[in-house]
Amino acid sequence: VKIRVGNGRVKGVDLGYKVIECEKIVVAAGEGSKYLFQTLDIDIPIVIRRKELYVSEPYSLFIDPLIIDTREDSLGLYVTQTLRGELMGSIDYPEAIDDLTHETTLKHYTVYAKKLVRLIPIMKYSTVMRCWSGNYVTTPDNSHIMGRDPEWPEGLYISTGFSGHGFMLAPYTGFLMARHLIYGETPNTMEPYTPDRFRMGKYVRESLVIG
Ligand SMILES: Cc1cc2nc3c(=O)[nH]c(=O)nc-3n(C[C@H](O)[C@H](O)[C@H](O)COP(=O)(O)OP(=O)(O)OC[C@H]3O[C@@H](n4cnc5c(N)ncnc54)[C@H](O)[C@@H]3O)c2cc1C
Structure with missing residues (x-):
């Protein structure tokens, strides 16, 4: 085009x-x-920055707000619970610039899971149902x-x-x-x-x- x-x-x-x-x-x-x-x-x-996002199996509602872990080593972890009970969240990792592949990676998921379990320990028993990747189109x-x-x-x-x-x-x-x-x-x-x-x-x- x-x-x-x-x-x-x-x-x-x-x-x-x-x-x-x-x-x-x-x-x-x-x-x-x-x-x-x-x-x-x-x-x-x-600048195009690829992001990956994970959705768990549904649980009874136990998280009301969108939680953002602002600790320095949290990699910007954020997680929320959807109306269907799924936990949906991500971290700012790895820094994939100008990457149009839209892939999801075990490496990213492993880091996300560790940060999530540190914040909400019971999540170590949870199962991820799906994941997807998309891009932030960022400006200076x-x-x-x-x-x-x-x-x-x-x-x-x-x-x-x-x-x-x-x-x-x-x-x-x-x-x-x-x-x-x-x-x-x-x-x-x-x-x-x-x-x-x-x-x-x-x-x-x-x-x-x-x-
Ligand atoms: C993981 C993740 C979580 C997000 N969470 C939030 C959130 O909570 N709240 C929020 O407000 N935003 C969120 N966003 C951001 C939001 O998705 C984007 O800001 C928004 O989709 C941008 O809209 P857009 O129309 O500019 O671009 P897009 O939605 O990317 O649409 C652009 C369209 O143009 C098409 N296109 C590209 N090139 C061409 C071409 N050469 N010719 C014709 N068509 C073309 C593409 O196929 C696409 O359909 C999130 C993004 C990601 C990746």
Whole structure:
């Protein structure tokens, strides 16, 4: 997939087998955003960090909140219990950068299990039912990127880099981006997050990134 540009503005999206012509393009492709912008020689400063997550068999409810182990050697362990009783959690390990494999590893699980049992000893009797892997698409300040850089071709927009917070931010981001595209509005809840902030050194640092 390539973005087509001509005379300083976007012309369409080249799918390889056909071209979709358009006047505006929003790149909201998560980990793929970086590579789509690379087709235009534009560097988006996002780093892809692979995460693995484990879900246990269900138990009677005994954990109410989301627990985050903030001890220095906990590797950011977090665990919560779903409404079905499964324990779901992860740790920030290992640091897998730009890894698009989406694999899960015994190495990761072993470290997670040890940290979990230290926190909740009875969990040594638990069984993990499934695991999955996904990516945090992170930015230099761990805040999302939305809108456009005036130096980009006209009609090119981005919405990505949610740094592990994209479920929460998705509805409002969609609302803001729609108004931005249709009416040209850049409300003050959007303005700090435009992509030109990196060029101008105007970082919006988010320190609460779990996992
Ligand atoms: C383990 C884990 C736990 C998380 N927990 C939370 C949480 O508790 N709360 C929270 O708010 N967020 C959480 N997140 C983060 C959340 O999942 C992401 O921030 C969110 O999914 C990002 O949404 P997105 O639409 O930007 O990207 P994505 O959801 O990644 O969607 C991008 C889409 O673009 C597609 N795509 C990629 N490249 C191309 C291409 N070249 N052409 C066409 N399509 C393409 C992809 O296939 C994908 O469907 C978690 C993430 C992980 C990995």
